[in-house]
Amino acid sequence: MTTPEPIAFRPAVAADALCLGVLSTQVFLDTYAPNGIGPSLAREVLEQHSVGVYEAALADPGLTILVAECAGHLVGLSQVIAGATHALVTAPEASELRRLYVHERFTGRGVGRELLRHAEKAAAARGADTLWLTAWEGNARALQFYPRCGYEDVGGTIYSFGGDDFPNRVFAKRVRHVASA
Template sequence: MKVIIDRITTNQIKELMTISRETFTDTFGSANDPQNLTQYLDSAYSALQLRSELNNADSTFWSITVDGVWAGYLKLNIGQAQSENFGDAALEIERIYVRRRFKRQGLGTKLYQLALNQAEQLGKTRIILGVWEHNEPAQKFYQRLGFHQIGAHTFQLGTDAQTDYIMEKKLTN
């Protein structure tokens, strides 16, 4: 199994749209109203929205491929790109998305390790992320990595206001 992690560019918008919609739907689709889901997907994962995010200097996107097939991706934010103002000392993991058929192969951990390396290179002292209150597998994954809940915020999925837990891991230098 050959695993490669690379920066995503605006030339890969179509692939990014596809994997974003697929992984979000696989993870959250069955637990949400189809109309709200479609509304969210059309807004959050449109070519225009993703291009804007890719062009933001405070965000980076990384793909992970297995034997040449996109298996998932990571989105990191600092500064003004953060979903909330977590401060200059924080790196935000906004997305670790892994396709269903590639789960339980350690790819999420590899993407997390990249985030950790990026945080260290940028001199960040903490990593922040949000995870849906009903996504227990993700919560347990992040807890195993040393994250703990420090708060919550609203995540708007169409007309449905949902709760994301804010989790943090402090880094030691």
């Protein structure tokens, strides 16, 4: 039996933009395009997950992007937006976990949980009391994962693109205490 390569976690750097864009696109399509790709979904991918989007994100001081890397290849990412609020999140200082994406072949190995732990620490270190996120109601894996990690379902919201509405759940967790953990 072969021992799996270790997975390292680190802040993303500008040179990661190309791989971040492709990894983000791959995970998004694996999750949200079970029936194939239509024009509105294709536009959403290009607008939200392109290399240019990640180049801009990496230059934004309000964003923290962390990556999981195995044998020199990106296998996961998290993206935290400092100071982001949502009507269902009542914390005085909150940050949003905009993305937590793990390459399908690396799920079940603790990559998502470790990226989430690092994201929580990053949010708390920047002054957030709470880290919140939205998860599509059709993503059963996410709807089970976040409560197991201590997140509370605080209500529903809608994500819209291409003239279609997609019901999402909003999850939140107090993270102030994890900054030094």
